[in-house]
Amino acid sequence: MYYEYGGSLKRQQRKRRKRFSDSLSDETTNKTTHSGSDTDISVPDPSLATGSCNIDSEREEEHIDPTVSCSTPLRDILFPSDLSSSSSSKDDNENEIDKLLEGVNMSELSSFNLSSAHNKSADKMAATEDNHFTVQEDRVHVYPSGTFYGLPLTVQECFKKNRGIEQLYDWQNKCLSLPGVAAGNNLIYSLPTSGGKTLVAEILILQQIMLKYKDVLFILPYVSIVQEKVRELLPFAEELSFAVEEYASSKGRLPPVRKRKKNTIFIATIEKGNALINSLIEINRLDSIGLVVIDELHMIGGGQRGAVLESCIIKLLFTSVSVQLVGMSATLSNLHEIASFMRAELFTGNFRPVELNEYIKLGQSIYSIGRREGLTSGVEPIFKRRIVGSLNKVDPDQLVGLVSEVSPSSCLIFCSTKKNCENVALMISKGLPKSAKSTKEKERRMLIQQLRIEAAGLCPVLAQTLPYGIAYHHSGLTGDERKVIEEGYTSGILSVITCTSTLAAGVNLPARRVIIRQPYIGQDFISLSSYKQMAGRAGRSGLCDKGESIVILQPKDEARFLSVLSKPCDKCTSCLLLDNQQPFTSLILSLIALKILKSSSDISPFLQCTLLFSQDHDEASLKKHCNDIISSLTSSELISLREEEREGEKIQHYEITNIGRGVHKGCITVSDSSSVYKSLQTAQSNLILTNDLHLLTVVVPNSLIQSIKPDWKAYFEKVSRLSPDEERVADLYNISIGVLAGRYTGRNTKMTEGDMCVYIRFYVGLMLYSLLRASVSTDGVWVVASRFGCSRGYLQSVVQQTCSHSSCLVHFTEELPELWPFKLLLPPIVQKLSYSVSYNLLSLMEIPGMKQGRARQLVQAGIRSPLDLVEYSPSDLSKLIEHLYVGQAGKLIKSAQSLLAEKAELLEDEAYELLQKISLNKR
């Protein structure tokens, strides 16, 4: 079935024209009453609507639609072009709209591939293979002149000023000019790493925020990337007057407070994004979201997290609210399948602004990865050159030579293990000539100082490598250490980073040369998508004019590596049926809780919204899975059923129970639900609150218990030194010092699986407890990690996971009145854990970019809160705080100011929302 671009465009034009006309008549007939309660000022606001100017007229000035006449001075500033003087009459506006929507022919898009899987405006329909195909698109959407893709020219200025971007790449322009994209259809686009995909998403986001006045959800895969994106968008938010909110780790309010004056970009991890969508569906506010952007869409095939992402998309497809979905990826092979699932237009290309040359190194020779003339399939090495210098025992891969060749340009070296990263960093620093230390000597000394102060310590390996401009980077380092190293590398103080594969996906650090030391990640052979992620870090526009990647191969790995390269990228398959269909079970429970899946008659349309269905098409077997799940949810009392007979057919109606709602709200796995409930019930009848040890042991997530191997010696020693109050907690869990001694000495190793879980739970509880007690000292995390025989980064990740689980338990217990004490006791635990600092630092740690060491220095100088901090000028603060440079001081003060302004605005918005509810109730 061919997708009629022209035909559908006409329909969209008519629809859109109607929308614009409606909004125009609203504008002209009732200037003060807008649809949507957030802009309805018919409700009096005694506290805010005083004075000559009311809040909503301010809002109108801030959000100007270029297609609508407006006489405010701000419009003239934002749209200096002829548009600002367009007539306000409805007919003229309709003509203007016609002009905006008119498509014109364009030359062939030979290097791009466009297809459409589904027209978003069409009714929900079964996604079948023949719904999509590739077409040569011959029409483009033309944006009004004097605008930047429909946006005010200030947006263009912002990109120039903050990113140095003068002009869009040809593909970016073509993608944004697709009529379907401009009309709000779903979109998937796939280009190589560094192709500039994010910019397209950002322009689409700004169009929603500034032209359609909708909020946007931007889903990114990792906490670090979310935080980086928040930092990147803050200057835009300030200049263009929108809000940016972080939804990662313990941050992000559910449901979000509705803002009156601004629209918001919620930047979220997959899990938080899903929770945000749930919360908005629950309060009937999903329509405040106009667009959901998903970066690294291939994550959909990535196990449990992939299943959460798929569930999130399914909810958006299955609700009646229309939200535009945009997904991007560099490594998706079954794009058509995913596009069919997401009912999305597809745009693919091979553009890379900076050339990437890919090599392999075998022995002393470098080969280009290529296709020799006449070769019909696969790739093969083409000899390029020999590396000068002999192989030696210390540096058998000639890494020192490979790094020196590009020095002082940047180089990333991917290693298969964390230990290997440290060893390679040390080896290279020893192999370089002493003179290498003289480059950027002062800056490197300052960086070392920064690690000591802000990240609370300097590890012996980094102490040796940093003077040479080399660092290692992996999950064993604390978040603060990683941040300092990343900043050092981005600013050019460091030129070499040895890292594990997580850096390729989790941090945006480009390099002139990327070296992959072995084609392995841990024990596993490298996959094509991991290779592409790593190699793709080489060469970024603005950084260098070309990039190179070199994979070091041993002869035994050569054939296997070349075969990986010649295969297509990994296929993304649905993960809903993994782990005994747990994700599918959670999704169904969630849909019932959200009242989207109400009865057995909704099953079929729901299934057709799943990736499972797009990939499998076997509705009968999927229905069977659903029915099994419904039965198991009923027998575990998470839902209840009511049967009805309609026209001779039996219909089952689904109803969520209290515990079911708790499980859904707390994002608890259904299989864990009864054990979580029981453990809270048991704990409640014996709560020990004379210290935090009991509560901390209660909130340890089951998933952690399965992955931790205790250091039995440390465990034994710790338990032997417990205070009487702490011993009472150990007794509650039946922790025996004799058993611990047996494990430690290797004599008594027998233990049931259940007992082992209890012992590990208490062990993790002790780790967290020790950390909170040690947090009064600067190096708490270092001391506790070494005491428990783990890395400080790992300890932080244990804290992070426990924090997330504790937040889940708070939501779980909120729905269960019988577990009321936890609703009150857990939030302070989450807060303490999330920063792992003593109470007196908590307020300062809320400032974005604040590191623990710096917060301690500030408190010692009498600055205890963001409010105290904003009293200072950058130069005074710099004089007061040792090793804080004026620039850094200025940044901290600015962050504190933004935080306070944000909090004040939030309070205002909350008050307004409350007043609005009161006044509605009175009517």
Ligand SMILES: Nc1ncnc2c1ncn2[C@@H]1O[C@H](COP(=O)(O)OP(=O)(O)OP(=O)(O)O)[C@@H](O)[C@H]1O
């Ligand atoms: N039109 C442009 N002109 C100049 N630089 C650009 C342009 N578009 C993007 N860039 C820059 O190119 C770099 C890579 O862009 P971006 O991060 O968007 O790529 P990507 O395709 O999203 O890569 P990845 O798959 O690694 O996330 C960034 O530094 C970005 O600012």
